Amino acid sequence: MSKPVLKISNVNKSFGGLQALRDINLEIERGKVHAIIGPNGAGKSTLLNVLVGLLEPDSGSVTFNGGINVIGKSPHEINQMGLARVFQTPEIFPDLSLLENVMIPAFSKRDGAFHFQLFRSLASETKITQEAKEVLASVGMEAKADETAGSLSRGDKRRLELAMCLIQHPDLLLLDEPTAGMARHDTNKTIELLKQIKEGGMTKIIIEHDMHVVFSLADTISVLSQGAIIASGIPDEIRGNPIVQEAYLGGVEL
Amino acid sequence: MMKRLMNIFKKQSDLTTILLFAAGVLTMPIWLDPIGANYPDLLQKFVIFGIFAVGYNILFGLTGYLSFGHAVFLGVGSYTAVWSFKLFTMNVLPAMLFATLISGLIAAAIGFVSMRRSGIYFSILTLAFAQMFYNLAYSVLIPITNGETGLQLRMHDIRIIDNYFSDPVPGLPSTEFFGMSMNGYSGFYFCAVVLILAFYVAMKIFRSPFGLKLKAIKSNQHRMRYIGSDTRPYLITAFIISGMFAGLAGALLAVTDPLAGAERMQWTASGEVILMTILGGVGTLFGPLIGVGVIKYLENIFSAINDAVLHNFFSFMPLWAENLLVAITAPFVGEGWHLTLGILFMVIIIFLPGGLMEGFQKIKTRYLTKSMKDSESTTKQE
Numbered sequence: 001m002s003k004p005v006l007k008i009s010n011v012n013k014s015f016g017g018l019q020a021l022r023d024i025n026l027e028i029e030r031g032k033v034h035a036i037i038g039p040n041g042a043g044k045s046t047l048l049n050v051l052v053g054l055l056e057p058d059s060g061s062v063t064f065n066g067g068i069n070v071i072g073k074s075p076h077e078i079n080q081m082g083l084a085r086v087f088q089t090p091e092i093f094p095d096l097s098l099l100e101n102v103m104i105p106a107f108s109k110r111d112g113a114f115h116f117q118l119f120r121s122l123a124s125e126t127k128i129t130q131e132a133k134e135v136l137a138s139v140g141m142e143a144k145a146d147e148t149a150g151s152l153s154r155g156d157k158r159r160l161e162l163a164m165c166l167i168q169h170p171d172l173l174l175l176d177e178p179t180a181g182m183a184r185h186d187t188n189k190t191i192e193l194l195k196q197i198k199e200g201g202m203t204k205i206i207i208e209h210d211m212h213v214v215f216s217l218a219d220t221i222s223v224l225s226q227g228a229i230i231a232s233g234i235p236d237e238i239r240g241n242p243i244v245q246e247a248y249l250g251g252v253e254l
Numbered sequence: 255m256m257k258r259l260m261n262i263f264k265k266q267s268d269l270t271t272i273l274l275f276a277a278g279v280l281t282m283p284i285w286l287d288p289i290g291a292n293y294p295d296l297l298q299k300f301v302i303f304g305i306f307a308v309g310y311n312i313l314f315g316l317t318g319y320l321s322f323g324h325a326v327f328l329g330v331g332s333y334t335a336v337w338s339f340k341l342f343t344m345n346v347l348p349a350m351l352f353a354t355l356i357s358g359l360i361a362a363a364i365g366f367v368s369m370r371r372s373g374i375y376f377s378i379l380t381l382a383f384a385q386m387f388y389n390l391a392y393s394v395l396i397p398i399t400n401g402e403t404g405l406q407l408r409m410h411d412i413r414i415i416d417n418y419f420s421d422p423v424p425g426l427p428s429t430e431f432f433g434m435s436m437n438g439y440s441g442f443y444f445c446a447v448v449l450i451l452a453f454y455v456a457m458k459i460f461r462s463p464f465g466l467k468l469k470a471i472k473s474n475q476h477r478m479r480y481i482g483s484d485t486r487p488y489l490i491t492a493f494i495i496s497g498m499f500a501g502l503a504g505a506l507l508a509v510t511d512p513l514a515g516a517e518r519m520q521w522t523a524s525g526e527v528i529l530m531t532i533l534g535g536v537g538t539l540f541g542p543l544i545g546v547g548v549i550k551y552l553e554n555i556f557s558a559i560n561d562a563v564l565h566n567f568f569s570f571m572p573l574w575a576e577n578l579l580v581a582i583t584a585p586f587v588g589e590g591w592h593l594t595l596g597i598l599f600m601v602i603i604i605f606l607p608g609g610l611m612e613g614f615q616k617i618k619t620r621y622l623t624k625s626m627k628d629s630e631s632t633t634k635q636e
Contacts, residue, residue: 052480075479076479076481076482076485079479079482080482088607091474092467093473095473096466096469100470103463104466104478105481107466107467108467109482111463113482113483113484113486114463114483115463116464117463118459118495119462120463121268121461122462122465122466168482220263
């Protein structure tokens with residue numbers, strides 16, 4: 001077995017009296033899509049925020065790419081390590097064009113956290129411009145390259161945000177409910193898109209409510225309930241697991 | 255044909271932009287003549303405050319951080335320049351260099367602290383710094399600023415470099431650039447060249463990945479952090495650059511009139527540059543310059559119009575109408591020019607939030623699409 005991209009060991013986090021995460025242990029294998037599911041308030045978002053450096057856990061460790069510590073690092077440092085995140089509500093640059101939206105993460109990746117070079121001309125950045133156009137095309141938005149991102153529909157914003165992460169070729173992509181608030185048609189489009197990326201071999205963690213999305217994309221699934229992982233395994237195992245059905249799926253036949 | 259013209263408008267290369275700009279600035283004495291603004295003192299003010307506003311726009315226009323204390327750098331630049339005249343030489347070049355550097359250093363200190371906060375708190379912090387400097391200039395810093403009298407040149411100033419090379423001449427020396435006098439039109443042309451250079455720097459920043467990153471910070475700082483950019487050093491850099499532009503403008507104020515006073519650092523002066531930027535168009539290359547033009551024109555020309563001028567202007571009408579119109583318009587000119595400015599400002603904020611540049615843009619697109627349609631229909635007829 002290859003080394004895991006992300007290793008979460010004994011992570012605990014509580015807010016006041018509420019224990020949001022209890023003793024979480026998780027390993028994400030390279031090239032796999034790992035889904036984290038669970039009812040509302042199970043601690044999914046807390047876990048994600050720990051992973052991206054927004055929250056510091058009370059105890060435990062999170063290491064990335066074979067031992068690099070993640071805890072205590074700021075968001076831009078964690079991104080520079082190779083971890084990109086798609087948010088639950090799309091976070092884009094609404095005042096800029098789609099092309100610029102996709103070029104900026106590419107610059108960030110190339111230039112590092114801070115790069116002082118005032119006089120390089122944007123027009124001479126042909127390589128990144130070309131790359132950004134290709135990535136936009138891969139999410140089916142090349143025709144809108146010059147439009148202002150703020151005017152896009154929610155589904156398009158989500159796709160744009162995905163493109164912004166993809167151009168960085170991250171070692172790990174975090175997707176926080178990538179189809180939340182989307183119409184069925186848009187959801188299917190997004191699933192198709194994510195499947196294509198899956199073939200590219202990018203490691204992903206998906207947090208999702210929609211079982212349809214989870215079961216059509218995930219290689220492995222972990223179920224969170226009341227801050228603890230109650231089951232982990234391939235989709236078929238999860239589907240048949242009685243504890244999971246009890247805790248989350250509510251006995252619904254899948 | 256029309257399409258090609260549109261492309262030219264769209265994709266102005268750096269070179270054409272700067273050439274057009276240089277031509278526009280250097281011919282100001284000609285095209286400002288008909289509206290009565292062709293005198294050196296005012297022309298100098300146009301270009302000097304142009305530098306101030308162009309620099310301010312790098313901070314406010316690109317990052318969206320509203321500094322309420324940029325007049326500090328204007329003041330620091332003036333004081334530094336006058337000290338350079340007193341201690342070293344009447345040549346303006348060292349004065350401008352020192353002024354830019356020292357205001358850059360002070361901007362680094364103020365920026366480092368103020369950039370810990372954003373939004374209104376950032377504005378308040380910069381305002382606090384500005385007021386602190388303003389009050390210090392009248393108290394603790396009097397040995398440097400000469401308090402309310404202002405810092406002036408004196409006969410017995412040391413002027414190490416000048417006095418080393420030549421014997422002191424009787425009378426107060428005047429500022430010069432390798433023999434070129436800084437009074438009147440030559441002073442204007444000198445400042446105009448500095449403005450063109452400053453504008454070129456600003457344009458390069460606007461059209462660089464660095465500038466794009468600043469725009470991204472303005473648009474969504476949160477996202478910017480999560481795609482791996484440390485936003486703080488970018489913001490501090492923008493703050494320092496705009497502070498240096500302001501320092502350079504302050505130095506030129508001293509170059510054209512070697513006297514520095516603390517009133518230059520008052521918060522109203524910081525407010526003025528904000529007005530100029532918003533009036534012309536925040537975040538556009540030319541907008542702030544147009545704002546400078548409008549405000550300085552109103553301040554200097556409009557404020558000089560009195561009842562006699564108005565009577566003269568309306569003299570073609572019957573006497574009763576003439577008197578009526580003079581009575582109506584009189585509050586808006588002369589000392590009442592602030593009223594005109596206020597109304598203009600309100601109208602622009604309400605109808606053109608993007609400033610006058612937005613208005614020009616609207617006219618341009620309307621005209622171009624109309625003529626596009628016209629040319630299409632004519633080709634169809636053919």
